Amino acid sequence: MVTISVIGSGNVAFHLINALQKAPDIQLIQVCAREKRNLLNILDSTVIVSNIADLKPVDICIIAVSDDAITEVSKSILFENKIVAHTSGSIGINDLSAKNKRAVFYPLQTFSKDKAIDFTAIPICLESEHLEDYLLLKKVASSISKFVYSIDSKQRKALHISAVFVNNFVNQLYQIGYEICDENNIPFDLLKPLILETAEKIKILTPREAQTGPAKRKDDKTIASHFAFLTDKKKKDIYTLMTQTIQNNE
Amino acid sequence: MVTISVIGSGNVAFHLINALQKAPDIQLIQVCAREKRNLLNILDSTVIVSNIADLKPVDICIIAVSDDAITEVSKSILFENKIVAHTSGSIGINDLSAKNKRAVFYPLQTFSKDKAIDFTAIPICLESEHLEDYLLLKKVASSISKFVYSIDSKQRKALHISAVFVNNFVNQLYQIGYEICDENNIPFDLLKPLILETAEKIKILTPREAQTGPAKRKDDKTIASHFAFLTDKKKKDIYTLMTQTIQNNE
Numbered sequence: 001m002v003t004i005s006v007i008g009s010g011n012v013a014f015h016l017i018n019a020l021q022k023a024p025d026i027q028l029i030q031v032c033a034r035e036k037r038n039l040l041n042i043l044d045s046t047v048i049v050s051n052i053a054d055l056k057p058v059d060i061c062i063i064a065v066s067d068d069a070i071t072e073v074s075k076s077i078l079f080e081n082k083i084v085a086h087t088s089g090s091i092g093i094n095d096l097s098a099k100n101k102r103a104v105f106y107p108l109q110t111f112s113k114d115k116a117i118d119f120t121a122i123p124i125c126l127e128s129e130h131l132e133d134y135l136l137l138k139k140v141a142s143s144i145s146k147f148v149y150s151i152d153s154k155q156r157k158a159l160h161i162s163a164v165f166v167n168n169f170v171n172q173l174y175q176i177g178y179e180i181c182d183e184n185n186i187p188f189d190l191l192k193p194l195i196l197e198t199a200e201k202i203k204i205l206t207p208r209e210a211q212t213g214p215a216k217r218k219d220d221k222t223i224a225s226h227f228a229f230l231t232d233k234k235k236k237d238i239y240t241l242m243t244q245t246i247q248n249n250e
Numbered sequence: 251m252v253t254i255s256v257i258g259s260g261n262v263a264f265h266l267i268n269a270l271q272k273a274p275d276i277q278l279i280q281v282c283a284r285e286k287r288n289l290l291n292i293l294d295s296t297v298i299v300s301n302i303a304d305l306k307p308v309d310i311c312i313i314a315v316s317d318d319a320i321t322e323v324s325k326s327i328l329f330e331n332k333i334v335a336h337t338s339g340s341i342g343i344n345d346l347s348a349k350n351k352r353a354v355f356y357p358l359q360t361f362s363k364d365k366a367i368d369f370t371a372i373p374i375c376l377e378s379e380h381l382e383d384y385l386l387l388k389k390v391a392s393s394i395s396k397f398v399y400s401i402d403s404k405q406r407k408a409l410h411i412s413a414v415f416v417n418n419f420v421n422q423l424y425q426i427g428y429e430i431c432d433e434n435n436i437p438f439d440l441l442k443p444l445i446l447e448t449a450e451k452i453k454i455l456t457p458r459e460a461q462t463g464p465a466k467r468k469d470d471k472t473i474a475s476h477f478a479f480l481t482d483k484k485k486k487d488i489y490t491l492m493t494q495t496i497q498n499n500e
Contacts, residue, residue: 067472090464090472108440110447110462115454117447123440149440158434159441161476162427166441167448168463169492170420175457175499177412184408190358190373190399191409191416192452197360197367198417199449202442204365207425212360213418214340222317222340226411234495241491242419245484249425 001027002140005055007073008064009033011111012087016064016144018042019119023143029058038113052076060085060140062105063096071095083133089160092153093127103128103137106156107145110167119144125151125159176235208249215246251277252390255305257323258314259283261361262337266314266394268292269369273393279308288363302326310335310390312355313346321345333383339410342403343377353378353387356406357395360417369394375401375409426485458499465496 004026006017013031017039020028031048032055033039039048049055057079064087065073074084074097084096085103096102104127111117124141126148128134134150141148151159174195181188201210214222223243230236254276256267263281267289270278282299283289289298299305307329314337315323324334324347334346335353346352354377361367374391376398378384384400391398401409424445431438451460464472473493480486 067469090475109444110451110460112451112455112460115451121443123443125440147440147443149437151436155434155436157475157479158430159436161479162430162436162441163444164463164465164476164489165423165430166427166445168461168465168496169488170423170445170448171451171457171461172492172496172499173415173420173423174452175461176495177416178457180408180412180415184405186401186405186409186412187399188456190375190397191412193371193373193397194359194413195416195420195452196449198420199446201360201362201365201421202424202445205362206438207421207428210360210362211418211421211425213414215414215418219317225340225407226414229407229411234491234498237491238419238495239414241484241487242422245426245488246418246422248484249422 001025002060002136003027003029003058004060004062004140005030005032005058006062006064007032007052007055008087009035009038010064010066011113012107013064014038014042014113015111015117015119016062016087016107019144020140023140026140026143030055053078055079057082059083059136060103060105061100062087067091071097074100083128083136085128085137089156089163093129094153101129101133103133104151104153104156105137105141106151108159108163120146123147123149125149125156127152127156173238176238180235211246211249213246215243218247251275252310252386253277253279253308254310254312254390255280255282255308256312256314257282257302257305258337259285259288260314260316261363262357263314264288264292264363265361265367265369266312266337266357269394270390273390275393276390280305303328305329307332309333309386310353310355311350312337317341321347324350333378333386335378335387339406339413343379344403351379351383353383354401354403354406355387355391356401358409358413370396373397373399375399375406377402377406423488426488430485461496461499463496465493468497 060083070086080099084100085105093102106125107122109122124145126137177191178188310333317338320336330349334350335355343352356375357372359372374395376387427441428438
């Protein structure tokens with residue numbers, strides 16, 4: 001049985017706690033949460049504490065708080081020489097206090113509290129200072145996910161940047177589609193099957209194989225007509241830049 | 251029973267023919283195809299003809315060929331006064347020859363021959379010159395899809411542009427994620443659950459509600475560190491432009 005505590009009550013903490021609680025061979029000892037009521041649906045209130053100082057020593061303490069709080073939180077932990085892992089894509093392992101055995105437990109996914117998620121399908125990226133810590137972290141990660149990877153800090157940074165492109169920027173392109181539909185009295189629902197299929201295709205084709213459309217086939221007439229149709233400067237700029245990028249990729 | 255013929259053997263034609271063949275109350279009379287063998291898996295070879303001049307009059311003839319061939323193909327049809335519909339997002343209804351009753355039958359989806367697709371979930375956008383033609387087209391569309399919309403030529407153009415943003419440009423962002431992973435020896439598979447969840451979220455949240463990440467939370471430190479990490483100029487340009495667009499959207 002691996003003993004674990006979690007610090008945090010945001011979206012990552014919420015879904016992680018939910019998964020850890022259901023996992024065999026894991027005992028969730030305590031959760032330290034500023035926002036208790038976020039967790040009361042999924043957690044017995046007696047395990048929730050408000051102060052980091054109240055956390056007892058455990059095999060692994062997972063810090064799932066916002067990036068800029070991670071270092072401070074790791075310093076506030078009173079116990080020493082245990083595994084302390086953060087869950088951030090963009091913070092280095094060395095930003096954790098050295099009084100504990102530093103590690104990273106990064107679930108690569110976008111979390112919303114209002115949307116249930118299958119944790120077993122989420123890749124978990126692990127990093128640690130010591131091999132024995134890695135093996136324990138891997139045991140825990142494997143008990144909640146089918147996909148566990150060893151990823152160092154530089155790779156994790158690259159992954160996080162990739163995630164910004166395929167998640168935040170992609171979502172912003174959805175927003176642009178939403179706005180164009182809205183301006184033309186078209187229900188956004190019309191685009192949803194296309195959005196889903198575009199993502200589904202990537203399961204079996206590389207993005208390069210999956211590419212279609214006027215940019216790819218160098219259909220200058222359609223490209224010019226689209227550019228003329230758009231009135232917003234930012235949308236025009238994105239149209240031009242993405243079209244060029246597709247064409248440079250051939 | 252509505253009689254139909256289809257001209258074309260590309261991806262749209264392939265999936266459309268496949269759906270029409272299985273639909274009740276529809277009789278697929280002929281298919282005119284340059285590339286016969288693309289269709290032999292799904293079609294009896296006796297219904298396939300090579301010349302448009304060999305097409306018999308039917309209730310609806312659907313032209314599913316590349317955009318720049320549509321006008322010529324519509325002129326080559328020998329019969330008159332039947333419904334002739336094209337399947338393009340970017341061609342106007344008036345680009346069809348006026349000797350037949352012009353219409354549009356635009357399935358809004360990305361098609362690959364190698365990937366099966368559930369046609370019943372694809373929105374079909376209809377336009378016609380006459381109401382009675384619309385009603386017949388709607389009957390056919392409803393027999394292969396649950397989602398049928400009346401969309402005029404200007405709306406269809408807006409939709410097509412939206413589709414370029416949420417499909418072609420989104421796919422290019424997947425390609426950038428692929429390249430960053432590749433350069434850092436990370437399997438692209440790690441990003442696939444995130445890509446899928448990003449699309450899935452749009453079913454229940456608006457893109458604005460779904461947005462997260464460093465641009466949205468104005469995390470200038472992370473943004474600067476990502477920008478410094480990227481070496482390729484186009485990727486830097488896209489990072490900056492998309493970040494600005496997300497921030498202007500708040």
